[in-house]
Amino acid sequence: MKIIQVRDKNEGGQVGYQLVAETLKKGTETFGLATGSTPISIYDALVASDLDFSAATSINLDEYKGLAADHPQSYHYFMAQHLFNEKPFKESFVPDGANSDAATEVARYEKIVDAHPVDLQILGLGKNGHIGFNEPGTPFDSLTHEVALTESTITANARFFDSATAVPRFAYSMGIASIMKAKQILLVAYGAAKAEAVQAMIEGPVSEMLPASVLQRHPHVTIILDEAAASRLTKK
Numbered sequence: 563m564k565i566i567q568v569r570d571k572n573e574g575g576q577v578g579y580q581l582v583a584e585t586l587k588k589g590t591e592t593f594g595l596a597t598g599s600t601p602i603s604i605y606d607a608l609v610a611s612d613l614d615f616s617a618a619t620s621i622n623l624d625e626y627k628g629l630a631a632d633h634p635q636s637y638h639y640f641m642a643q644h645l646f647n648e649k650p651f652k653e654s655f656v657p658d659g660a661n662s663d664a665a666t667e668v669a670r671y672e673k674i675v676d677a678h679p680v681d682l683q684i685l686g687l688g689k690n691g692h693i694g695f696n697e698p699g700t701p702f703d704s705l706t707h708e709v710a711l712t713e714s715t716i717t718a719n720a721r722f723f724d725s726a727t728a729v730p731r732f733a734y735s736m737g738i739a740s741i742m743k744a745k746q747i748l749l750v751a752y753g754a755a756k757a758e759a760v761q762a763m764i765e766g767p768v769s770e771m772l773p774a775s776v777l778q779r780h781p782h783v784t785i786i787l788d789e790a791a792a793s794r795l796t797k798k
């Protein structure tokens with residue numbers, strides 16, 4: 563794991579942007595993309611750049627079940643607002659939250675994941691160590707699946723909704739095995755609220771109870787942290 567400590571989100575956005583730019587120049591075809599507040603500064607830097615993604619493919623990690631693509635809190639909508647409207651890709655895939663039939667949706671999406679091996683996967687980190695919507699306890703060999711969100715994640719994400727009761731209880735997420743297939747992974751975390759999960763991810767045992775700890779087993783991971791997120795690391 564290569565750890566890069568940055569001053570703030572802006573510097574993190576620049577570092578993330580550089581990595582995306584380098585891999586795009588090397589001929590990267592498929593980017594795995596994440597939502598949440600953390601990757602926004604990377605997307606802002608991409609939007610401000612002259613990079614051209616019209617020959618690249620994007621695959622998003624997850625989507626709330628029950629939210630259609632035009633719902634303002636859906637991850638489809640988020641991606642359009644923060645990246646795709648300005649930087650269209652050749653093709654972009656996000657799980658279909660409007661499909662209430664989990665069996666067909668997870669099978670459809672896993673086929674897409676399988677057909678488009680990810681070159682660079684961007685990840686945020688949940689306070690409980692989740693990646694995508696893979697909550698603690700998710701098997702490391704999981705593929706795309708339906709997730710029952712934990713109270714911790716519902717509470718953390720309630721800030722984007724009118725109230726916690728408006729947060730969907732279920733989501734579709736790429737699995738941990740799907741994420742680990744990426745050739746390269748960039749995980750980003752900011753703020754003291756992530757410090758405990760960051761410490762466990764990097765220094766703790768590899769455990770399904772802390773999904774991001776699986777990244778210790780991946781050969782090509784870069785982690786961008788600000789000072790607060792790195793504050794509990796014992797080896798600096």
Ligand SMILES: N[C@@H]1[C@@H](O)[C@H](O)[C@@H](COP(=O)(O)O)O[C@@H]1O
Pocket residue numbers: 596597598599600601623624685686687688689693694695715719
């Ligand atoms: N499904 C997303 C994750 O992909 C994201 O990493 C996490 C952290 O979000 P934030 O970056 O806003 O802290 O939130 C959500 O649960």
